[in-house]
Amino acid sequence: MRRSSILSTTALIGGLFCASLGQAQILGGGGVVGGVTGGITGPVTGGVSGTVGGQVYAPSVRTPRVRVPRVTAPVSVPATxxxxxxxxxxxxxxxxxPVGQTEIYMDRQxxxxxxxxxxxxxxxRREGQAIILEMPGDVTFAFNKAGIRPRFVPVLNAVVRILNDYPATFVDISGxxxxxxxxxxxxxxxxRRADAxxxxxxxxxxxxxxxxxxGEGEREPIASNATIEGRAANRRVEIVLRAVEG
Structure with a gap:
């Protein structure tokens, strides 16, 4: 083959190679490696491989690694x-x-x-804008019973009076x-205890x-169930009070 033909063939192959490489750069080449865990962590890689004169050419296009900080959304209870x-x-x-008076309302209560x-x-205890009343089961109920003990009636009477004085209050009761x-x-x-x-x-x-x-059953202990004292603390009824805002 004449020298001009060899040069022409080489130029043609080089042109095709460059055109393919340009197309690969425009289209993004390979794929995204990695998953989404707190952001995009995988590099974007790509390229076009070719063979000229028995040699394999595999140029690639690599963008810098991008790391996006993790954003944790607050956990909230559905408001339905x-x-x-x-x-x-x-x-x-x-x-x-009124929203601007919630803190004062809950403070007084x-x-x-x-x-x-x-x-x-x-x-x-007070947690944010909520008030939590923990009523130990060994005070409120007899062991393995759901009937309110007579000695605890005056306590519940006091709670009723306060709830009636502060009617704009949600009352969440959990056993x-x-x-x-x-x-x-x-x-x-x-x-049964929460219902009582x-x-x-x-x-x-x-x-x-x-x-x-x-009823929460045994799912939310506040102490160790390995001790008598811990089990007594876990047998309880909780009343959570929150303002009805508007």
């Missing part, structure tokens, strides 16, 4: 039930708490509860058990529409 309850509460004639329930065995017994049995027992407290509050004229009642 609260919206439904809020509408029912407002329909019953209760005026919601917290102070009154502390004064009324001191020395009763009920643990009262809890220790880990002794089967999951199914503990689930039912926790529901809710029924008593309702008989005291606390509007049932304000309440959400649930």
């Amino acid at each position: 039930v609260d919206v439904r309850r809020q509408r029912a509460i407002v329909a019953a004639g209760v005026t919601p708490v 917290y102070e009154v509860l502390q004064g009324e329930l001191v020395g009763t065995g009920v643990n009262i 809890h058990t220790d880990s002794i017994g089967s999951d199914a049995y503990n689930q039912v027992l926790s529901e 407290v809710a029924d008593y509050l309702a008989r005291g004229q606390a509007m049932p529409v304000r309440m959400n009642v649930i």
Whole structure:
């Protein structure tokens, strides 16, 4: 083959190679390596391979690695039930708490509860804009029973009075058990205890529409079930109070 033909062939191959490489650069070449875990972590690679004179050419196009910081969205409870309850509460004639006054409203309620329930065995704590009343099972109920003990009635009467004085308050009641017994049995027992407290509050004229009642069984211990003291702490009913805002 003449020299001009060899040069022409080489030029043609080189042109095709460059054109292919240009197309690969435009189209992005290969693929994205890696998954999405807190951001894009895989490099983008690509290229066109070819053979000239028995040699394999595999040029590639590589973009710098991009690392996006992980963004964690806050965990929130769906508001569907609260919206439904809020509408029912407002329909019953209760005026919601203006958003800017929520803290003052809950502060006052917290102070009154502390004064009324001191020395009763009920643990009262504040978490953000919520008030949590922990009622130990060994104070509220007899062992393995869901009937409210007579000695605990004055405590619940005090809670009813305060709830009636602060009607713009959601009342979430949950029952809890220790880990002794089967999951199914503990689930039912926790529901019965939560229902008993809710029924008593309702008989005291606390509007049932304000309440959400649930049994948690043994799923949410606050202490170790390996000790007597821990199991006693886990057998409890919790009342969570939050403002009905509007």
